[in-house]
Amino acid sequence: QVQLQESGPGLVKPSHTLSLTCTVSGDSITSGDFYWNWIRQPPGKGLEWIGNIYYNGNTNYNPSLRSRLTISLDMSKNQFSLRLTSATAADTAVYYCAIQGAAVRGAPLDVWGQGTTVTVSS
Amino acid sequence: QSVLTQPASVSGSPGQSITISCSGTSSDIGRYNYVSWYQQHPGQAPKLLIYDVNLPSGVSGRFSGSKSDNTAYLTISGLQAEDEADYFCSSYTTINTLVFGGGTQLTVL
Numbered sequence: 001q002v003q004l005q006e007s008g009p010g011l012v013k014p015s016h017t018l019s020l021t022c023t024v025s026g027d028s029i030t031s032g033d034f035y036w037n038w039i040r041q042p043p044g045k046g047l048e049w050i051g052n053i054y055y056n057g058n059t060n061y062n063p064s065l066r067s068r069l070t071i072s073l074d075m076s077k078n079q080f081s082l083r084l085t086s087a088t089a090a091d092t093a094v095y096y097c098a099i100q101g102a103a104v105r106g107a108p109l110d111v112w113g114q115g116t117t118v119t120v121s122s
Numbered sequence: 123q124s125v126l127t128q129p130a131s132v133s134g135s136p137g138q139s140i141t142i143s144c145s146g147t148s149s150d151i152g153r154y155n156y157v158s159w160y161q162q163h164p165g166q167a168p169k170l171l172i173y174d175v176n177l178p179s180g181v182s183g184r185f186s187g188s189k190s191d192n193t194a195y196l197t198i199s200g201l202q203a204e205d206e207a208d209y210f211c212s213s214y215t216t217i218n219t220l221v222f223g224g225g226t227q228l229t230v231l
Contacts, residue, residue, distance in 0.1 A: 063219070
C-alpha cells in the first residue's frame with residue numbers, strides 16, 4: 001500500500017517561492033504505476049488540483065498556475081516536489097499530495113497524504 | 123470559483139436518502155465516465171468514495187454514483203450520523219487536467 005507524506009516550510013513570505021516535498025513509501029516513483037499529484041485547499045474552501053508528474057518527467061499543470069509552477073521528481077529520495085514562485089496570500093492553503101493510477105486515463109486520486117498547511121505572510 | 127458546480131449544502135434525517143448534484147460541461151463530465159466523489163471530514167484529508175459507478179473496497183454500498191449528460195450525482199441512502207461531512211466531485215478533462223466542484227456540506231439532522 002502506497003503511503004504519502006508532505007513536508008516543507010509552514011510559512012512563506014509574499015513574493016518568495018513556495019516549495020514542498022512528498023515522500024513516497026510502498027512503491028517506487030519510477031515504477032510507472034502512478035501519476036504523482038498535488039492538490040490544495042484554501043482555508044474554508046474547496047479543493048483545487050495543482051498538477052501531476054509521471055515517472056518519465058511528463059507533467060500536467062492547472063492552467064491557472066502554469067506560469068508559476070514546477071513539479072519535479074527526485075528519484076534518489078523517492079520523492080516528488082512542488083515549486084510555486086511569486087507566492088501571495090491566495091496561495092495560503094493545506095497542500096496535499098496524492099496518487100492516481102496510470103493504467104486508466106482519468107483514474108481517481110485514491111491515496112492521499114495527510115496534508116501540510118502553508119501560510120503566505122510577512 | 124470552482125469549475126464544477128455543487129450545491130453548498132444539503133441536509134437529511136437519519137435513514138433518509140439524499141442526492142448531491144455536480145454540474146460540468148461537455149469538456150469534462152459530459153465527455154468521459156471519469157467522475158470521482160470524495161468525502162472529507164473536518165481536519166482530515168479527502169477520501170475516495172466513488173469512481174464512475176465503482177466503490178473502492180471498504181466503502182459502504184449506501185453510496186452510489188450516476189451521470190446524465192453534463193451532470194453527475196452522488197446518492198447516499200439510509201443516512202447515518204457518520205455521513206455528515208463535506209463531499210467533492212471531480213472530473214477528468216479534455217486537456218488532461220482534473221477539476222473539482224466547490225464542495226457540498228452534508229448535515230444529518
